[in-house]
Amino acid sequence: MKEEHTALDAAQQLAATGDMETEAFRHYGYQIVDWIAEYLREVGTYPVLSPNTPGDIRRALPEQPPKHPEAMEAILTDFDRILMPGITHWNSPGFMAYFGITGSGPGILGEMLCSALNVNAMLWRTSPAATELEQVTLDWLRQMLGLPRPLFGIINDTASSGVLYALAAARETIADLHIRQQGMAGRSELPRLRLYTSQEAHSSVDKAAIVLGVGQQGLHKIGTDNQFRMDVAELERAIEEDRAAGWLPFAVVGTIGTTSTSSIDPIPHIADICEHYKLWLHVDASYAGIAAVDPDMHWILSGCDRADSLIVNPHKWLFTPVDCSVFYTRKPDVVKAAFSLTPEFLRNAESSGDEVPNLMDYGNALGRRFRSLKLWMVLRYFGQEGIAARIREHIRLAQELAKWVKEAPDFELMAPTPFSLVCLRAHPRGIDDETQLNILNERIMNRINVAGHFFLSHTKIHNQFTIRVAIGNLRTTEQHVRELWKEMQTCLTDDIKSC
């Protein structure tokens, strides 16, 4: 085979060993741009939650891998025919599950450029523009959020990575334990480590505790008040009791916009406690933090100027395609000390100095996509005022829905609505059995999801099945929210009739 190759003339060789031809790329590129333009215009007409059953896609695809090159037409036809029915449409105006997100036009255009450049921003020199644009863009976002400088920012894939890095850095600050060097197992002089978060915190905190070897027992979950906010008196008591029992507290994770109900932990009080006990304060504002782009909402980040680290996710409520999670820290040197390793093959003139960072030094991942490009395009295309207007509109829609729920005799609000998430359930007069209510509400949610105009998810609040309506997609308008509300009422009526 090698001999044959050598014998090929240059043109044949290019065809056999090169990339797609320029004109073919242009042709299919246009075709896909057209497809995306139509998709974004019509996305509201697809069933939001895929109607597929397990195995549908798998069975429709060949078991054997492709031996020979296939035509792009055939691939795109299969994309439409086989894959599209298996898509749950996160970009639909009817997607109101989990937290609403948007892959916006400028964000998609940014991803196109990012994938063509295909840079790896691990070192400054491996694309100075990627490292510096990340710093500039995150400083813009810092200013938009009303946070004081200095604040070091870096983009990770997800908030799950960010909280892991934050807590690894926190562990590194524990005086004289040398965990990075000596590890944690089998060292009789080490106390047991503990970190604190509320019962409403995201499961990524649990995962970080597991990965770091702190263990689930090393994560102490603090109760919440009647608005699902961390009970700071209980936090302080827990720290004192744990210390007395021989635990070594080292960090607290507060949340601005919890996943279940979007509640806001009292960060200023938590910061007081962290300062007193010298604990690392990490704030998870993944979803809700972005709301502070509206200057009237700066107050939600109150106390975050005292946090050691903070996460906001542009891929949630800032119209940026996944993935793009922003990690801010006031202590980049500590994060770097927790992670930095420079093997010989990555050493270079810039890596020794302090003039420019090598962003691989601030986390576990070495490879880094040029994610700041899409964020930069989104921030410029919409501008701070445009972003704030969109966030205000989502909050306004949520307040409207909350008002309708409050006024409706057969429904009830299950939590305050500080942002764009509405927690509610049907509670018809005469039905007070909690088990029956749970079954009823789960049935209503499933009916709506099967109908296909909307996709909703749930939580449990005090063990009560609660429907979450998460508004956050740029295509969602007041009309969609009105239709959802009507559909909920109809589902309730139909359900009661059918029973």
Add this chain to the structure above:
Amino acid sequence: MKEEHTALDAAQQLAATGDMETEAFRHYGYQIVDWIAEYLREVGTYPVLSPNTPGDIRRALPEQPPKHPEAMEAILTDFDRILMPGITHWNSPGFMAYFGITGSGPGILGEMLCSALNVNAMLWRTSPAATELEQVTLDWLRQMLGLPRPLFGIINDTASSGVLYALAAARETIADLHIRQQGMAGRSELPRLRLYTSQEAHSSVDKAAIVLGVGQQGLHKIGTDNQFRMDVAELERAIEEDRAAGWLPFAVVGTIGTTSTSSIDPIPHIADICEHYKLWLHVDASYAGIAAVDPDMHWILSGCDRADSLIVNPHKWLFTPVDCSVFYTRKPDVVKAAFSLTPEFLRNAESSGDEVPNLMDYGNALGRRFRSLKLWMVLRYFGQEGIAARIREHIRLAQELAKWVKEAPDFELMAPTPFSLVCLRAHPRGIDDETQLNILNERIMNRINVAGHFFLSHTKIHNQFTIRVAIGNLRTTEQHVRELWKEMQTCLTDDIKSC
């Protein structure tokens, strides 16, 4: 402001709160497709390593964030004018640093669709197509690589995440220690934990040991033979000695295609040792594993059928834009036991059964991009034969260069060339001082990088500065390799003259 919003009519409101208009998206989409087509055709004409100095980009961008929406024309103009000079061109035929990669045409088209759909593949139901396509595509790749079933595959961002997950799973297999639950610190009954890898292994193994709380001392680095392969006799001796000294060995990381020299650890022997001592065997084949897509190269993965986990990176040598790192395991249940947590808001009918996996259960990250789409498009567009032909061509080019180096009196090969990486240095007759040779070779590499036609990186082998020529981009042809070789010789001549 809220009152004003309510008063807006629907059309105005859409403009103020919606996404980019359909026709605008189409217009800029075409424009960017044209840009990418030209870029990919002309990428060889850019200086490969960005000539920027630290701060160039930062100073060219405004310090203040954009207040008002900006025109896409202005954004794209700044992209060209300000950012492009700061790009190091990973997609250039002259990029031969680290490991060569390609953002290929079909891969870029796949990323376009991925960013428009913007799905999060955390649960099966959040896009059945994403979960099932990931399984089917990775089973295709398994077959292409000649690996036996059953083998569970999942895509992560990078191999750094994969090795972390592998070693977290390995830690979970240690009998009765309950580290997930109880953590590692302050437990006097725990022995110190140790894992093993060679001195040539990637730094991500060090990072994983740090993050997991095993510590750098918990990572025992084993020496290598004269071909930079792990010394298995030393490995076995180290395990015995560590056990006698009270350490608990729990895992070994072998490498197929080390970063410095692309050497191949003797996996079958390492597998014997792992079976004997009941250690988790993880194989890092991030770069070189892909070569096994050529059936004549299946032998390189010999022994991997006995590995507990294995990583190959399509974003390295399989023409897929970053990021796309494939993690295979024979023990998905153990990986799941190490990570799985299902909070209420993610519970659903499918999450309880075993029919379909929820891919968030197999690692730390909750959010997951639809990365299998681009890989599926790349595998089909090139086909196994097309991929194998391209990989064979890269290996052939490397063998050619290695032959020229061997025949040249003033250069020497520094390591074997099993794949497409050539390790070499200039060693002119009469210069035998190692310090002088190190300085000379660093100067030659820097001259080449500054000249702009190629970007090379280095390593140190037995403390000797070694230039690495990593061939792996689809646009690299024999002519490029010939030009590089000529430029190296010229640089050496010029350097000697100028001294």
